[in-house]
Each structure stands twice: as structure tokens, then as C-alpha cells.
Amino acid sequence: MLLCDIGNTSYHFLDPSGRDFKESVTTFNPQTIQERVYFISVNSYVTQKLQELKNWIDLSAYVSRANYYETMGIDRIFAVEAIEHGVVVDAGSAITVDRVENGVFLGGFIYPGKRAMQQTYANISPALEYSFNFDVGLDIMPKNSQDAISYGYLKTLYSEVSSYNLPIVLTGGDAKDFAKVFRDAKVEEFLIFSGMKKIMKKASLC
Amino acid sequence: MLLCDIGNTSYHFLDPSGRDFKESVTTFNPQTIQERVYFISVNSYVTQKLQELKNWIDLSAYVSRANYYETMGIDRIFAVEAIEHGVVVDAGSAITVDRVENGVFLGGFIYPGKRAMQQTYANISPALEYSFNFDVGLDIMPKNSQDAISYGYLKTLYSEVSSYNLPIVLTGGDAKDFAKVFRDAKVEEFLIFSGMKKIMKKASLC
Numbered sequence: 001m002l003l004c005d006i007g008n009t010s011y012h013f014l015d016p017s018g019r020d021f022k023e024s025v026t027t028f029n030p031q032t033i034q035e036r037v038y039f040i041s042v043n044s045y046v047t048q049k050l051q052e053l054k055n056w057i058d059l060s061a062y063v064s065r066a067n068y069y070e071t072m073g074i075d076r077i078f079a080v081e082a083i084e085h086g087v088v089v090d091a092g093s094a095i096t097v098d099r100v101e102n103g104v105f106l107g108g109f110i111y112p113g114k115r116a117m118q119q120t121y122a123n124i125s126p127a128l129e130y131s132f133n134f135d136v137g138l139d140i141m142p143k144n145s146q147d148a149i150s151y152g153y154l155k156t157l158y159s160e161v162s163s164y165n166l167p168i169v170l171t172g173g174d175a176k177d178f179a180k181v182f183r184d185a186k187v188e189e190f191l192i193f194s195g196m197k198k199i200m201k202k203a204s205l206c
Numbered sequence: 207m208l209l210c211d212i213g214n215t216s217y218h219f220l221d222p223s224g225r226d227f228k229e230s231v232t233t234f235n236p237q238t239i240q241e242r243v244y245f246i247s248v249n250s251y252v253t254q255k256l257q258e259l260k261n262w263i264d265l266s267a268y269v270s271r272a273n274y275y276e277t278m279g280i281d282r283i284f285a286v287e288a289i290e291h292g293v294v295v296d297a298g299s300a301i302t303v304d305r306v307e308n309g310v311f312l313g314g315f316i317y318p319g320k321r322a323m324q325q326t327y328a329n330i331s332p333a334l335e336y337s338f339n340f341d342v343g344l345d346i347m348p349k350n351s352q353d354a355i356s357y358g359y360l361k362t363l364y365s366e367v368s369s370y371n372l373p374i375v376l377t378g379g380d381a382k383d384f385a386k387v388f389r390d391a392k393v394e395e396f397l398i399f400s401g402m403k404k405i406m407k408k409a410s411l412c
Contacts, residue, residue: 068349069349069350069351070350071333071350071351093330093331094327094330094331094334097358099347106347107346107347107348107349108347108348108354109347109348109353109354109355109357109358109361109362110327110334110351110354110355110358111358111359111362112323112326112327112330112358113330116326116329116330117318117326119326119329120318120322120323120325120326121300121316121318123322123325124299124300124318124319124322125299125300127277128300128316140313141305141312141313141314141315142313142314142315143275143313144275144276144277145275145277145316147315148314148315148316149315149316151315152301152303152315152316152317152318153317155315155366156315156317156362156363156365156366157362159362159365159366159369160361160362160365160366163365
């Protein structure tokens, strides 16, 4: 049995031993896998292809979508399902911030990911073409350009998220960078897989 | 006597009657003006051209740059000079946020302007290609994509700026949009010109 989180560029697998691995959406053939795979997918092309394969089971059918909003990505929903009380900060190409209190999803917002935002500043002016300084002081107003954009990107996000006074769970490809900003956050690389396991237990699939 | 704030695309004039007008940097010939013009300029090409004209007086020489940081734009410095105590939010192609307490500049940060940030979300995913909703509720977590990006852009900025507990002064081309978010802010369209007048008085130039 495998778990698989399918994005726009890759299949992200987790095997029962806790080992994860990725395969490219463009080159990987899902028919090569014989065992049962429980998956979620934000990739509609792949989702359609997988409907023909009986051993690939789409877990999206097992969550109550009514608790969420219509256009909310299924990966975001499964990250939220993983926690009972807290705020999920999923730092990837976009950063999604979702608030859950006592098992109830309260809503969430979308902020640009690191690379997208760096490009934004560079496009505004070549004078703002810097990498972000994730060690920028959050208690002192910046007095140089690199810190001025780093603070503008990171402290605004921090001020909003910390105002919820909730435990923060960090996930996504850039979680380690953001852990420098959200110092009390718990980093959970496999949060979506946790959500998948929780839903499978609820549905008696495992 | 005229005041002029020169940007990358235009000369922005203010005449003694308080009327303002703009001229294009590419087509306007500054030699056509005979009267005295006090100016600041972020446009190094224009600045150099104006050095030959005796009736164009660069006010940047009259501020103590030591109070600021080296790469800080002169327009930003003059906006800050205009106030004694408060936070200046200058909403243009970038948004600069500068904090001044009891006449002392404490530092500031840079956030993307409206158009740049809208493009950022659109580049991340076509599903995020929306105009910002400046009327988005700031007290309730979003539950649709347009509000999720509007809140992500606006509420994060709001949370940070409002945490200073200082009077907010809004200026720049997009000030009217942002006045919907910063409801207690004072909109001062001509803040830079106010700064210029203040510096001229200090230097006994008027």
C-alpha cells in the first residue's frame, strides 16, 4: 500500500516504512504500480488518467467538501484535515494559510511563495533584486534595501499569522526557510500524508 | 516658483495656487520653464540634465541624508520629512512603509504595489488571476479564491502597519484604494510636496 500526493509537476509517494519518493508527472507511468495506491491530486489530467486504474483510489471522495470552499485545492483540504486546532502554513509556490479551531475550518488566505515574490520585487525595480534574508530582525524596522523587502515579505505575513494565537504547523517545500521566521512553529513535512491517513482511518480504509 | 517631483516616467509639478500637473519624462523639455523650480528626482538621467539649468534647484542637497539609509529613494525621504509622528504608506508601483516617531525616522519596509502583486498571483496560477477586492472583510477568514488573495495581500500589510499604533498617512497613486483598508488613515495626495516646502522653510529658501 502506498500514499500519493499528486501535484502539477510530480507524484509524491509515501511507502509504509515512512520513506518518500517522487516521480515526474510527464515521465512516470502509474500502470507500473501493482499495489494499492491511495491518492489525492490537484492535477486534473492525471486524475482522469487514474480513473481507469482500479488499484488507484482517489481519497478526495472521502472528505466532506461542504466544510471547505469550492475552488479550494484538495492538497490544502488534506493538510487542514490533519490538524484539530491550529494554523497550517503551507509554503510552496504559493503560501496557503489555513485556520482551524476545534476541528472547524474557519477559512484561509493565499500569499505568494518565496520565488514568486522575489521575482515581483525584481520586476518592480532592479534596485530590489535581492534574495530574501530569512534572518531579518522582526523587531526592528529595516534600514537597508535587502532587509526592507525581506521584512516587507516576511514580517507582514508573520504579524497576521501570529495574531491568531494558535499553534502554527509549517509544511511545504520551503518550510525550513520559514521556520526561521515562525520560530515556535512545528515543521511537519508529511502533513498532507497525515491528513490522508486520518481520512482513511475515518473511512475504515486502513 | 514651482515645485517638481520627478519620477521614472513623469515630472509632477505643483504651482503656487496648489494646482498640480504632470509632464512626460520622454517628451518634456525642462528648458521651456523660465521660473525657479525646486525639485527632487529619482531619475538620474533627468537629474544630470537639470544640473545645467540654473533655475532648477535640487532640494536633495538640503536634507540630512545621514538620518536615512544610503539606497533610500529621495521621494521616500521627502515624504518622511513631511511628518513628525506617524507611519507613511506610499502606495505606488511599490508600497513603502516608513515609521517616524517624534521626528526620528525609525526605518521602513517595501511591499509590492497593487499591479505588481496582482501579476504575481496570476503568474503562480491562472486560478488566482483576480483583481483585488479592497472591500474584503478583514475580520473574517476568506472562503473563496478572490478574497483569499485579497486578504493575503491586504490584511497582512494591515496587521503589520496597525501594530505600530501610530497615525497613518496614505499617499501615492493608489492611496484611494488603500484608504478602504486603512480606514482611519489620512490621505495626503501631496505629501512629498509638503516635505519639500518644509525643507525649503528650514533652509530659508522660501
